[in-house]
Amino acid sequence: MTTKSINRRSFLRKTALAGGASVGALAAPAVLAQAPQVVKMQTSWSASNIWQEFAKDYADRVEAMSGGRLTIDLLPAGAVVGAFQVLDAVNDGVLDAAHSVPVYWYGKNKAASLFGTGPVFGGSATTMLSWFYEGGGKELYDELTQDIMGLDVDGYLGFPMFAQPFGWFKGEVNTVADLDGFKYRTVGLAADLLQSMGMSVAQLPGGEIVPAMERGVIDAFEFNNPSSDKDFGAQDVAKNYYLSSYHQASESFEFLFSRFFMEELEPDLRAIMIHAVEAVSTANTAKAMRRYSADLKWLQEEAGVTVHRTSQDILDGQIQAWDQLIPELESDPFMKKCLDSQRAWVEQVAYYELMNSPDYALAYNHYFPGKLKI
Secondary structure: OOOHHHOHHHHHHHHHHHHHOOOOOOHHHHHHHHOOEEEEEEEOOOOOOHHHHHHHHHHHHHHHHOOOOEEEEEEOOOOOOOHHHHHHHHHOOOOOEEEEOHHHHOOOOHHHHHHOOOOOOOOOHHHHHHHHHHOOHHHHHHHHHHHHOOOOEEEEEEEEOOOOOOEEEOOOOOOHHHHOOOEEEOOOHHHHHHHOOOOEEEOOOHHHHHHHHHHOOOOEEOOOOHHHHHHOOHHHOOOEEEEOOOOOOOOEEEEEEEHHHHHHOOHHHHHHHHHHHHHHHHHHHHHHHHHHHHHHHHHHHOOOOEEEEOOHHHHHHHHHHHHHHHHHHOOOHHHHHHHHHHHHHHHHHHHHHHHHOOOHHHHHHHHOOOOOOO
């Protein structure tokens, strides 16, 4: 018997039938109705990662908005399944929900990477999160997960992440030629991209990165942001930190829910589970701005890290590498449909964003002269 065959829905139905036999026991259901419904939710992050705190922000909002009718049992990566296995666990009913990123199931279908770590056509993470909700992205996501892959999951994206740093290197890298031969950690289509630029890529969960660096399995890496990088000790194994990159410039968190679990919820509780993603997206963004910037300052001033912007030569090389990779991706009809949708959205929306955006660096340099090294 598979785990899926004894999912939550069938369990609840059997329980309800058994309870119906005792029609005279009126007090018990009244008491049970008072108890909060526990949501078993695991993340793809270690307990010490700031992203676990971001997930807790979601749990806190769900509990508050439901008036205590829902409580989330929030678990770190490895508590039930590994960081890369949460999709399977939610699909099989082992977990009710998960907090992760789509690229972590890229190995099941490469199209997963288009929902956060695909080609950058000129839009930011906010541009692409808006595509998910207003440009047809959610419908394409559902088509991939539910129709193509046949999964019993419902997913939503939240928190438009800042463009991910190119990462941590022991020495300086200034040209595409400097990258040749590096053993580098990244995930998703970024692995395909950077392999085409001469790197040898290993796809590892965040908790395995520094040990792999210490053992020489990799000699350069990226994860996501200054806070997470600092928390797992990136500064102890490398001192050159390169910000800005096109390899993963538009990612968001993925909130995965078991469709069976969601069907069993009262409509108002289901709405809270879904719309709390929007609420915590704003909260996570504000917290990230405060913490990421403070931790970047600490890395520079306390940990002796030299912070660089990725060179124009490498950025140009990444765009050229995307140009080579995109036709390969578009040989898959579904991926072409996604990419066509994204290009149309970015062409329209980013035109407005870029035309409307003033030169913030000009103002920053005026009030804080000499700080910004570009």
